[in-house]
Amino acid sequence: MQNQADFHILGETADYLAVDKPAGLLVHPSKPGGPRTLWDGLRDLLGYELATGGQISIINRLDRETSGVVIVAKSAEAARTAGIAMQRREMKKRYLALVFGWPDWEEITIDTPICRRGEVEDSIVWLERMVHPSGQPAVTRFRVLDRHSRNDEPFALLEAEPLTGRTHQIRVHAASLGFPIVGDKLYARGRDKYLRFIDEGWTEALAADLWLPRHALHCTRMIFGDNVWDAPLPGDLAVLTR
Template identity: 50%
Template sequence: MDESRLCTYPRFCDLKWHPDNGKTARLTSRSRLRLPIDLRLHTPQFTVLHETDDFMLVDKPAHLLVHPSVPGNPPTLLDGLEALCIYELANGGKLSLINRLDRETSGIVLVAKTKEAARELSIAMEKREFRKSYHALVWGWPKEDQFTVEEPIRRKGEVEDSPIWVKQIVDPDGKPSLTRFEVERRFEKRTSNGNRFAMLRCYPATGRMHQIRVHAAHSGHSIVGDKIYGPDDACYLQFIETGWTSSLERQLLMNRQALHASGFGWKGEDWECSLPLDMSNFLGE
């Protein structure tokens, strides 16, 4: 790894700090305190896996926002990329995030460095030229070593009341969605919530919101740590209210969904991104 392309870009922002759990920082218009963010969760540190004059592939850690969502939010991947590519930007470059990962999902993000590259890569994505794969830790042991979930997905709030606006569900009137799964490993681990787990390789043929998480749960094997599609979606609401707690840890086992964008391919080339430490530790590696 080229250490010059390992980016760490801490900064300060206006936050309301909750020292009770040490892991929650909420935005508030009334608070103007200049307190450091929790760098364990929010520092935009990432690794460049591959880079050309036109694009780069970076390994995004879990808990890092990909791009700004509200004014004054903690540093994002885009902030770190802009700091890293300051020379390119000063010479006419323009950064564009071609694919985006959920905040808690780790792994490969494709970034265009010029307007021309962004157009080419966006068209390639629309034509489904990219080969993407993920690793996921799930509860239970799937019966088959390979299985496919081909079920349409839509937002739950379009069908019935949902306290979680972003929650998606399988619904016959949803958008066509297909995910292939392969079991790479079945293992046993004594935990506060279950003893049998599996490592899946996931191949989404379509790109719906939360698709892998929804299809994994639909198959009966929710992703470990998933606050919305795991044991109980009340975990998500509790997390929003209280931050990470010992009660949530007993239910979810990991403080984020154990989903990692590990593979990316295009035009005869393929790149791999190794598992992050939290997933490797869960596997006992």
């Protein structure tokens, strides 16, 4: 498949494009003059479509640190079709996650609401979420794929299937089960790690505690209609499982 400077093309139909977004690449610009984003790369790639009346609509948004499959609609009609499919939960997503610890289960479904922590108690990080009865419904299925250890510390490779689409859902649910995602500066080993990263950047102390400079979450499969798009575990995560 064709490679772009910022992402890898997984497949294309008349209506949609699927790309593998690397960790660290923003999906949309956050401020004028900011770093190059997935949107910028797509605008370059689909210049002909834009010039002939098409549009670029990113259907599933991954946060900066999450890598994996992103689907792009090339017309307003295709975007509307995909949007309806997402509302009806007809678009299936599967993620791979490396988590600290070894679960004592092989498969589990967690059905616990999620809200922004600041809505129910004091929080020093505005984006932080938590499980709470007053939150919005959230359901995630987890399955253990493999168990590993690093310097005698256990960790596991999980498949995660979010059946709802809440902010930070997989990360919050994994942490609430006692198996936070490797590299997660907010939910893995205390929110102070997030604040230290903001103040000091990535340090040796954070590396020793969290292992990776980004959370180990990767969207590995998207299923939409007859289309199945897969993105293998990227090198920075795969190297831990060898």
